[in-house]
Amino acid sequence: MDPLAATGGIFYFDDENRLVHAGTCFAFRTPLSALTARHCLAEDRTYFVLFPGGGGFDNVLTIERHPTADIAVMWLEGSRQKVEELGGDSDAAFFADGVSDLSLGDDFMSYGFPSEGPAERAENGPIPRFFKGYFQRFYAVTQNDSNYEAVELSIPAPGGLSGAPLFRPGSRDMVMGLVTASATSFAVEERIDEVDEHGHRLRVETNRVITYGIGLLLGGVKDWLDEFAAKPSGDSALQQWTTKKPRIPDSIWRRQIALVPEATYPGGKS
Numbered sequence: 001m002d003p004l005a006a007t008g009g010i011f012y013f014d015d016e017n018r019l020v021h022a023g024t025c026f027a028f029r030t031p032l033s034a035l036t037a038r039h040c041l042a043e044d045r046t047y048f049v050l051f052p053g054g055g056g057f058d059n060v061l062t063i064e065r066h067p068t069a070d071i072a073v074m075w076l077e078g079s080r081q082k083v084e085e086l087g088g089d090s091d092a093a094f095f096a097d098g099v100s101d102l103s104l105g106d107d108f109m110s111y112g113f114p115s116e117g118p119a120e121r122a123e124n125g126p127i128p129r130f131f132k133g134y135f136q137r138f139y140a141v142t143q144n145d146s147n148y149e150a151v152e153l154s155i156p157a158p159g160g161l162s163g164a165p166l167f168r169p170g171s172r173d174m175v176m177g178l179v180t181a182s183a184t185s186f187a188v189e190e191r192i193d194e195v196d197e198h199g200h201r202l203r204v205e206t207n208r209v210i211t212y213g214i215g216l217l218l219g220g221v222k223d224w225l226d227e228f229a230a231k232p233s234g235d236s237a238l239q240q241w242t243t244k245k246p247r248i249p250d251s252i253w254r255r256q257i258a259l260v261p262e263a264t265y266p267g268g269k270s
Helices: 218-228 235-242 249-261
Strands: 007-013 019-027 033-036 048-051 056-065 074-078 107-112 129-143 148-155 165-167 173-194 199-218
Touching: 019 129, 074 235, 107 173, 129 199, 148 173, 148 218, 173 218
Parallel strands: none
Antiparallel strands: 007 019, 007 048, 019 033, 033 074, 048 056, 056 074, 107 129, 107 165, 129 148, 148 199, 165 173, 173 199
């Protein structure tokens, strides 16, 4: 399994027809579905995904957004059918599944497409980068409309990296979570207080800024993934997806059939 071949960038065209980089995603359970951070996907945009490891651009047919967690599933049109070109066999094209047996201090690897400047401008990136770190704190994110099990990362999460996979160094086809945000804290190293002749106080501080990333743990949304990351919902989306079957290698289609009950496929197996 080559995790770099299963990781892609998300793009759309803005109102002025400029290419915009929205974030990172990764193929999950099948070559036709991809996970990303929910906040990367606005409701009123049409998105497409580029997997630099092979397969070219792929249109996003339908999106399932988690109601409270910062995660979404995208179902792709199917231009990544020649999955053998991505790494030699069908298993190289996507992360097999998620894992939840995690411990404080566990190592992780990540790969994604952070931007070189403002993340919303494609000309500032994306630049593919590999990251490695460890889990330094588990906690729950409960703010605004977000509520999910999270992990604090020992690395920063620059703009454009949201949605990138957090996978195990020793088992790279198993993903533990995805990047959702970056946070900062600071320590005051020096403080100078001065009072001028008019009695005005002037305070000058020198701070050491610490930046770290935040990730969503897939184990906390397992039931939702089992429902929405095995097949697209809705008759129209499902019909669009299943009509792509003739272009899918038999080995991949058989694996998809094993993930979804036969009754969900129009006309059953063929």
